Amino acid sequence: MSKIIEFTNICKQFKIPEKKNGKWSFLSNFFKRKYKIIQALDNINFSINEGDIVGYIGPNGAGKSTTIKIMSGILTPTSGECIINGYIPWKSRKEYVKNIGVVFGQRSQLWWDVPVIDSFELLKDIYKISDEEYKETLNILNKALNLEELLSRPLRQLSLGQKMKCELAGSLLHKPKILFLDEPTIGLDAVTKLAVRDFVKYINKVWNTTIILTTHDMNDIEALTNKIILIGKGKILYNGSFDNIKHQYANEKIIQVEFTKPYENVYLDGYELISHEKNVATFKTLNNTEFHTKSFLNEISQKYDIVDFSINSLSVDEILARLYKEYKL
Amino acid sequence: MLYNKYLKMHLKSSLEYKANTIFLSMAQALIFIGEILGVWLLFLKFEAVGEWGFYDSLLMSGVVMTSFSLMECFARGYDEFPNLIKNGTLDRLLVRPVNIHYQLLGAKIEFSKFLRIILGITVSIIAIINMNINWNILKIIVLISMYLSGCIIIFGLMILCAGISIYTIENLEFTNIITNGSKELAYYPINIYKKWLTRIFTFIIPIACFNYLPLSFLLETGSIPLWLCGISPFLGMLFIIPCLIFFNFSLKKYQGTGT
Amino acid sequence: MKNINISIFKMQFKKELQYRAKAISGITTQFFWGIMYICLYTAFMSSELINGFTITQMAAYIWLGQAFFSLRYPGMHSNAGYEIEQGNVCYKFTRPINLYNQWYYEYLGEKLASALLRFLPIIIISILLPTNYGLSMPVNFSSFILFIVSLIIGCLLCVSISMFSIYFTFVTLSQKGTATIIVAISNLLGGSIIPIPLMPNSVQNVLNFLPFRYISDLPFRIYIGNIGITDGLIQIGISLFWLVTTILIGKILIKKALKKTVIQGG
Structure with a gap:
């Protein structure tokens, strides 16, 4: 396939007025304005077929x-x-x-x-x-x-x-x-x-x-x-x-568990507790450990009595939110 | 032709708001009538200013109002250029394979100026009937060239202002001085003003070329050689060239900074 | 009630302060127009004295007009006009507030803020200009006080006249057209196109019986000493009469228009 779009080292800078915040800032903004340079695009390279x-x-x-x-x-x-x-x-x-x-x-x-x-x-x-x-x-x-x-x-x-x-x-x-x-x-x-x-x-x-x-x-x-x-x-x-x-995020699972009765201080080794309310608790797999339904069930049923459970993968939106978070955007 | 289509489209959309267009047209005509009444009141009090009387001023008002309204009608895209930048229309025009000036001329046509164009012509006719001019073919040519020159010079001013607005996006008002100020001054033969002002409006912004210079030619008065007065409207038209160059340069700049 | 009006006023004031570029361009515009008008009328006033009006006084008259441009320029409350044109005005009925008052204070705030931002630079620059171009000092202290009083009344009068344009927008549904007409009329009859002292005497006599010249012509002429203290006091009385009258008429008209809108369902 032939390349139709090619970006090589594209940079783009803008000069924008800087706004201060504060009670009287609208007055000081009025009289003097500072500018700052922002790098809108920083060395962009890509190609598209x-x-x-x-x-x-x-x-x-x-x-x-x-x-x-x-x-x-x-x-x-x-x-x-x-x-x-x-x-x-x-x-x-x-x-x-x-x-x-x-x-x-x-x-x-x-x-x-x-x-x-x-x-x-x-x-x-x-x-x-x-x-x-x-x-x-x-x-x-x-x-x-x-x-x-x-x-x-x-x-x-x-x-x-x-x-x-x-x-x-x-x-x-x-x-x-x-x-x-x-x-x-x-x-x-x-x-x-x-x-x-x-x-x-x-x-x-x-x-x-x-x-x-x-x-x-x-x-x-x-x-x-x-x-x-x-x-x-x-x-x-x-x-x-x-x-x-x-x-990449396929391993990450969210597991929701319903107990027969409310427990206090719910805790499970190898999983992160995201939320816990009365008799419903939500766990998450830890960094990139693979999830095995059988072992999870074994471990949790040893500690607590459970009625029901469900396993979910990350939704597309969650993946994106995760990505943004990872790159600190 | 593409322009015909633009024209038809604008006509169609202003017909959707017929009542509004007519009302606005009348309101704007009223402003002009108010201004003409102002000129009349001044002459009622003072009778003459320098060598000029009321009807000389009336002809000047007629010329400038006709050409100004014509350009406001057909070159509205330049007049509204700051808005085109703000609402993204300019970006849209830039992704089309047609010359930007052609598109700007088609971008907006303001039919509500029509009544003012008619008023401008009417006022000119009233003035001409009451003036003592020995008409000949040359004078008729000069008279017509005054309107042409007026249109082109005012068009140049609008292009200039559009160019300036690229640098000062928020300042709608500021660029108005140049066009509206020139218009207002040109209600009178502009050599009544102080020398420095007359010079600015002769050599920098050549309002004089559709104002007192050709007027002197029609009346065969004044100290400036008549042949020069006669060709001045044509010289004035050259004003549009630097304006266009400046605009094109500024547009390049816009594409560099993109506001 | 008072508090609501003051906070409306404050909001509008702050909003206006945000637009720095607008104010700067406004000042520049006003300055150039000032110079232009002075040049124009100087050309006419070749003789020094017209109706006891000198070129120096004329220049001061023009500069005051430029400095307090927004106070003397009746226009259109843009939000109100837009809401009426679009038919959104019915949403306003859901709020427990007198609409006439709200619009009045909003517009007053807009005008005052824009005047406060612009008048000082223009006054300062115009005082520095040479005689016959620049702004002269007020003739004496008492006429200066009278000037301030009449200017405040004039500004209120200007807003109450502008309120008519809101009513006419209800009728015509075109805010731009309505505002243009009101501006055209009041500019000519109020001395903003041609200073009233430069008009023929017969015309001046007629204008004395209309409200428009009490917006700015009166305060400016008190400032330059063209109208004396006693005369000034009498005419301030007349302008107060016009202020009350226009507000009353405006309130009645807008009440009528709103009623109609409610019935027709906006």
Whole structure:
């Protein structure tokens, strides 16, 4: 597979005003303001293959949107090299952006007061799409997203989910080779979320579109991506398959036990007690010790009388929270 | 053509708020009428200022109001540039394969300025009827070029302000002085002001080129060679070039810092 | 009740202080407009004395107008306007507070804060400017006191006139248009476009019977000594009358508009 995106030693610095806190700070902030330099991106290196779906994740302020902005040619980095689809995004902007699509989750590219189809026709002209191609593409998008009824209505009458569908279609009309999705499922209901995910997968399959996706919804990541890049404080912390990470935490189990009667000072060797209330206690396996159901049951039933127990693995969200914690984000 | 489509879209969306657009249009026309009444009151009291009378000022007001409103209508994207930065629209424009100026011209068209354009033209006609001008073909050309020059110079100012706003995101008000201040001064032939002010508005911001210079040509008065007064509107149009260069430079800077 | 109003006022005040850049740009803007207007009227006033109004007095009149710009500029309480336009105003009914008072104090706070931030730099700079460009000292102490009193009444009057724009927003549902109209009318009739002493006498006589010139024209002319102490006292009485009248009318109008909104369901 060929590499379509290559980031080499990308750095980006910002100068931002520093705010003091305190009772009268609004006054002193008013009269003098200090600036500090923050390193939004610190030596970022990665590459993405054509046809990949990559999840770009990290806590707020980690540098996600800065990276997306650099990749879409809006920002120039302070230093470093970046070649996408054979172009340097910020150098040959006009040629480069013909082959990308961008969806900023909370901002619309469509017109508020006119029917969606009119906005599409405008985009057709902006991207110089031929009549036949436009018809064909619109047809495909129409079928995949069920847009038919939405197109004749002005954007302001659509629900959040319907808007997102139109937004996605709008950014794909010119069949971009690369699609950037900035929080595409934020605020959507469960049904629409699934529809959006299916659609993204579908587009990736039929057009081999490379998709870069930022999100806080780990289910997006699990459902869509074959690779994640974890960024924190401007640095790349992890770059690889999501399954690997899941595997790392696979040993970690949460065991909930129900006793026949309330005990005091519940304690079990080799396990950590997370919570204990009356006759229910929750344990966790200690660092990377493998969990054996049989031995656990043996040990606990020797000390206490138990009625019921359940074993759970870490959820995807918990894994991410664990990751953030581990990297002190 | 792409621009036609922009135009149609803007028309469609302002028709969604027909009543609001019409009301706003009338309100803005009222402001202009108030200002013209102010000019009239001043001349009622003082009769003349320097060599100029009320109708000379009225023509100046008409020229500047027509061109200013035309540009506020069609170049609104530059006028609202700080907002485009703030709400992320600029980023959106930058990910499209079309020249940024073309997109900015299409980004916003403000139809509520229409009544003011009509008022500006009306005021000019009233002034011209009441002025003593020996018309010939050259003078008609100069008269038309005054409006053209006004449009282009004001457009230049808007581009300049849009460029400045890249550095001072929060300061909506500040850049207004340049455009609105110039507009207000140009209600009168600007050589009535102190020499230093007249010079600024002749050589730095060439308001004079659609103001007292061509007016002198029409009336065949003043101490400046008439041929120079006659071509001044065309010279003034060059003002847009440095403005464009500055804007493009600033936009590069924006992409460097990204606010 | 009093306490709520004061805390509303304080909130608005603090909010306004946050916008440093806005204030600095405001000061710069006001300064340039000041210079511009002085140049304009100086050009007209080639003879020294017009209606007992000298160029020095004119310059002071303009600078005071720039320094206390926000106090004399009726506009639109932006939150209120937005809430009415969007129909969110019904949420306000859920709070146990008189809406007219709340809006009044909020807008007053906004105006006072913005004036307090801006007036000193402009006063200082304009005092330093050469004669015929700069701000002169008040003619005497008693007229200075009278100036302060009339300025406070003028500011309250300005807010109570602005409150009409809230009522008209209920009617027209366009806050921008309404505010623009109120500003256009009161600027022309209140002497903000052309200082009233520079208008023909017949026009001045008419304006004396309207509330608008008591917002800023009166205090400024007391300051520069164009209106004497006795005359000033009488006219302050008139401005008090207008203040009470406009507040009463405003309260009635807004009550009416709110009732209608409740019935129509916002």
